[in-house]
Amino acid sequence: MKNSISNATINRLPIYLRYLERISVLGAKNASSQDIGEALGFNSSQVRKDLSYFGDFGKKGVGYNVDILIHKIRQILNLDQSIPICLVGMGRLGQALCQYNRYQNDTMKIKAVFDSNKDVIGSEINELAIQPINELQKTIKRKNIRIGIICVPQQFAQEIANIMIHSGIEAILNFAPVFIKGNEHVKIHNVDFTADLHSLAYFLKKKTP
């Protein structure tokens, strides 16, 4: 049943959610699909269609009640519960993500961090002691960690993913610039901003020198 809802739809839900939370703070009570779409660069039909997969949240002639919709989307995305996550690879990117996550008002929180470098193991970031990789499996189980973030160099990414998968993690966000193989039980999402940057170059005007 979950499979019948398009991936594209799922990827937009967090974007709707963030916008709604933003305007809720500013005092907005209602938002139409038109409002939401315009603010986020989507077609209003798309907004309505995406939401309609999950229920009739809107009111004809009025739009969507912002706070109700926030609540519903949080439910759909499982963000109505706390979700412990871990992060492996405490390079600069790992540190940046860690710090960013710390100050977010978010139910997904980094609860354990790992690195292979002996010089940083034991030191603290965000009040979390950096642990060695050989404690990864144990810690995932002990802390009920459900999502893993990979920020290690490319050549180690698959190996870390394998440990995570083997430890029963349910989803992985991979920042290493390499394709990671998972299995049918683990959802893997790759973030690849080097590729993003390179694909932008395609759109540059040709210089005629």
Added chain:
Amino acid sequence: MKNSISNATINRLPIYLRYLERISVLGAKNASSQDIGEALGFNSSQVRKDLSYFGDFGKKGVGYNVDILIHKIRQILNLDQSIPICLVGMGRLGQALCQYNRYQNDTMKIKAVFDSNKDVIGSEINELAIQPINELQKTIKRKNIRIGIICVPQQFAQEIANIMIHSGIEAILNFAPVFIKGNEHVKIHNVDFTADLHSLAYFLKKKTP
């Protein structure tokens, strides 16, 4: 004409390229669409189709010559020339990207960095002095910067984008968690890993407590 080639295809080219460069270093001479697809999680038909938009690069019965294909893809993506880029927002993420870019063997290089914080302006990162935002426009023009990276907090992102656009930049990679409006002359790509993380939560198994 460029418009006839799908966005999805363009987004895959850098991924093909990186893989080919990796196996080239390892001594590979030829690669079939099958090889490439398997390594990267794509269907082999898709690999062939993507490449066929740009020319007949393969040899029937043999596959693609790795080094020739690397050269061709670099040409298609304009990566056969040096492309100066700039980065605005020297928080942890900005610093991480800067450092990463510095040690990449890449024709796209960060040539100027900016921040609004007086305490960091003037200090150096990667042998680049951090400049104030009011020098952004002037510097883009003087250094022929063609792509801008935005790493500022959400509430300032559109403003920075506007300056970039107004200064004649051709593409923007936006890391701020907000939709940025551009125009028909500027290609904008949003990287949104908070949204990525939140959409992963959708796929978690429902706990039945």
Added chain:
DNA sequence: TAGATTGTTAATCGATTAACAATC
């Protein structure tokens, strides 16, 4: 030659959008 693999077509699958009756 025999086996492998391309480039391309046609079929399929998936996602977006326009349109509108229903109704707040």
Added chain:
DNA sequence: TAGATTGTTAATCGATTAACAATC
């Protein structure tokens, strides 16, 4: 009531994949 906006259908548009003749 009149105006606005939903939820949903049908149409369109776009992307992927299977299949295969051509040929190295």
